[in-house]
Amino acid sequence: MKKLCFTTMIAVFILLFTNGLQAQTSQATLNQVELMKQFLGNWKCEVGKDTVVFWNARPYGTGFEVDYVTSTKGNLIMEAKQLFGYDRKTDKYLAANMIKGFDIEIWALWFISDKNFELMPSSDISNPEKAIMKVKGEFKSPDVYVETIIVNNEPVKTYTYTLMK
Secondary structure (H helix, E strand, C coil): CHHHHHHHHHHHHHHHHHHHHHHHHCCCCCCHHHHHHHHCEEEEEEEECCEEEEEEEEEECCEEEEEEEEEECCEEEEEEEEEEEEECCCCEEEEEEEECCCCCEEEEEEECCCCEEEEEEHHHCCCHHHCCEEEEEEEEECCEEEEEEEECCEEEEEEEEEECC
C-alpha cells in the first residue's frame, strides 16, 4: 500500500511539474487582426530621387483595402489596388495585389511580434526560408514603419513609410 501511494505521489508530481513547464514556455498567440490595424491610414514613402509612393489603407471587414500610387516629379508612373483579408486557417493575412497593367499577385502577411511582420508570396508560406523574395518589416512608432526587401536571403533595399496626418 505504501508503495502504491508513493508511486501515485511521484506520478502526480511529474504530471504537475511537466504541466507547469509547458505553461511557462507556451507563448501567447498574436492577435493578427488587431496588429494589422497599425497599417490603417495614409502613408508616404520616398523611394528615390523625386519618386514617392502614397499608400492609403482603409478598414474593410477584418482586413483593409488599399489604393496606392507611385509618382515621379508629380507624374503618375504606377497605380494599384490591394485587398487584405484575414485567413483564420493559416492565421495570416492574404493580400491580392493588382498593379494596373500587370497580373494579380497573392501575398501573405503576418506579424511575428507586436511590431515586426513578414510579407511574401503566398505560395512560399509553407517554406518561408526558400522564398526568393520576401519583406521584413518593423513598426518603429505608430507613425513610422520600415520595410526591408530581401531577395535570395540578402537584403537589397530598405524603405521607410511615414503616416501623413
